[in-house]
Amino acid sequence: MDKPGPKGMREHILTLTSSRVFDKLKELKSKVKEGDNFRKILIATMLVVIAGFLLGTYKINEVRTRAFVVYYGDDKVGIVRQEEEATKVVEEIKRELSNIYDIDIVLNKDISFEPTHAKDDLLSSKAEIHSNIKSKMTFLVSGYALLVDGEELGYTKKKEDLEYIIETLKDSHREEIDENSDIEEISFVEDVKIEKRDIPLNKIMDREELLDYIKTGGEEIKTHIVEVGESLWTIAKIYNVDVDDLISANSDKDPERLQIGDEIKLLRPKSLLTVETIERVQYTENTDYEVKVEYDDNMYKTEKKVKVKGEEGESQYIARIVRHNGVVVEKEILEEKVIRQPKDELIVQGTKELPKTAATGAFLMPTRGYISSRYGMRGGRMHRGLDIAAKTGTPIKAADGGRVTFVGRRGAYGNLVEIDHENGYVTRYAHCHTIKVKKGERVYKGQVIATVGNTGRSTGSHLHFEVIKNGKHQNPSNYVK
Numbered sequence: 001m002d003k004p005g006p007k008g009m010r011e012h013i014l015t016l017t018s019s020r021v022f023d024k025l026k027e028l029k030s031k032v033k034e035g036d037n038f039r040k041i042l043i044a045t046m047l048v049v050i051a052g053f054l055l056g057t058y059k060i061n062e063v064r065t066r067a068f069v070v071y072y073g074d075d076k077v078g079i080v081r082q083e084e085e086a087t088k089v090v091e092e093i094k095r096e097l098s099n100i101y102d103i104d105i106v107l108n109k110d111i112s113f114e115p116t117h118a119k120d121d122l123l124s125s126k127a128e129i130h131s132n133i134k135s136k137m138t139f140l141v142s143g144y145a146l147l148v149d150g151e152e153l154g155y156t157k158k159k160e161d162l163e164y165i166i167e168t169l170k171d172s173h174r175e176e177i178d179e180n181s182d183i184e185e186i187s188f189v190e191d192v193k194i195e196k197r198d199i200p201l202n203k204i205m206d207r208e209e210l211l212d213y214i215k216t217g218g219e220e221i222k223t224h225i226v227e228v229g230e231s232l233w234t235i236a237k238i239y240n241v242d243v244d245d246l247i248s249a250n251s252d253k254d255p256e257r258l259q260i261g262d263e264i265k266l267l268r269p270k271s272l273l274t275v276e277t278i279e280r281v282q283y284t285e286n287t288d289y290e291v292k293v294e295y296d297d298n299m300y301k302t303e304k305k306v307k308v309k310g311e312e313g314e315s316q317y318i319a320r321i322v323r324h325n326g327v328v329v330e331k332e333i334l335e336e337k338v339i340r341q342p343k344d345e346l347i348v349q350g351t352k353e354l355p356k357t358a359a360t361g362a363f364l365m366p367t368r369g370y371i372s373s374r375y376g377m378r379g380g381r382m383h384r385g386l387d388i389a390a391k392t393g394t395p396i397k398a399a400d401g402g403r404v405t406f407v408g409r410r411g412a413y414g415n416l417v418e419i420d421h422e423n424g425y426v427t428r429y430a431h432c433h434t435i436k437v438k439k440g441e442r443v444y445k446g447q448v449i450a451t452v453g454n455t456g457r458s459t460g461s462h463l464h465f466e467v468i469k470n471g472k473h474q475n476p477s478n479y480v481k
């Protein structure tokens with residue numbers, strides 16, 4: 001900033017001086033009229049005075065505005081009145097950096113000056129020069145590079161920082177390894193080296209910063225906070241990612257036991273280094289039994305019996321497991337010791353063809369007609385069957401195979417046929433006109449057993465069809481269509 005005080009005052013004095021000169025000139029001019037010669041001399045004198053005065057003013061200004069353009073290499077970094085102002089700033093920067101980096105600083109470019117003229121308001125402040133030089137500095141400092149397969153991955157000031165990073169990375173996958181395992185080796189898949197280098201100052205990283213960069217590959221890992229009712233499977237669906245990838249990205253969490261508020265990584269961080277762990281683990285595992293089948297032609301082909309129950313065996317294994325960044329990439333069983341042999345299971349399977357009269361488990365619609373009344377409450381009474389209206393004499397078929405357990409009159413049912421399907425189901429056919437089967441007879445599915453009639457409590461020719469399962473009436477509409 002310029003200081004208005006002295007400068008403004010000086011200008012004021014100059015103005016005063018010049019106006020006084022002109023007053024005198026006017027005064028003289030009036031006197032000059034007296035003689036021409038005198039006038040000429042006077043004018044010449046005046047011109048000399050004015051010229052002298054202007055020259056003096058110019059000289060004062062020239063000295064007063066002398067300044068220097070400061071260059072850092074080829075870059076202009078400011079204007080100073082005195083060269084020392086800039087050299088002091090440079091010394092200050094060097095001192096400052098030496099303190100921070102604990103090394104002697106040699107600038108890679110020289111400071112130079114070029115004379116110029118500048119008014120006070122064009123001069124650069126110390127802070128301006130300081131920051132201008134600093135922003136253009138690209139000097140090298142001695143530090144250490146982390147070389148991965150020959151490529152420089154990052155730099156730190158101290159060797160110990162890189163050693164710390166390497167050890168921390170190696171340790172970071174211990175938690176993924178089974179606690180019963182013996183770790184045989186922890187190494188990197190890549191060739192990792194530390195080398196001393198001269199490094200541009202701005203590339204030196206803090207050790208935690210570099211560690212983080214290596215762990216994440218410089219990528220930001222997005223996360224999801226678990227909400228009520230969410231699982232890795234629903235989260236995988238939301239973000240359209242593979243659930244196995246989510247499981248491996250969150251190996252620290254039990255996928256079956258997510259808590260509300262848990263932070264789920266949506267991506268497995270792609271580490272720039274691959275930690276290979278080789279572990280030797282001993283574990284026991286159940287072994288499957290074999291199932292053997294025996295055939296029996298005395299049993300129907302739908303029948304099956306377990307003759308001897310199988311039992312799992314147990315074996316002890318010693319395996320070598322190789323992991324890359326905690327993920328198993330190789331598993332080799334080195335030893336298997338059988339603790340208990342599995343016991344084979346023996347199953348007897350029937351081969352005999354089913355009799356035609358055996359139940360199939362599915363019912364057919366016993367007659368053709370239209371549904372005149374369904375199962376359910378009717379006129380304040382429970383109607384336990386399905387009414388199918390049809391002309392008297394229309395054939396009624398057995399809904400499925402079975403044994404006839406009742407034929408004849410039975411109260412409101414009128415003429416009734418009852419079939420036990422020997423699978424828990426019984427069907428009844430009521431209000432029949434004629435009955436074509438005898439009690440105890442085996443019938444096949446679809447066999448005509450009676451004809452539609454109007455016997456018992458009935459107000460028109462129809463079949464009343466009931467389905468009973470384990471003694472309980474069912475809605476026949478759930479079985480026939």
Ligand SMILES: [Zn+2]
Pocket residue numbers: 373383385386387463464465
């Ligand atoms: Zn009915």
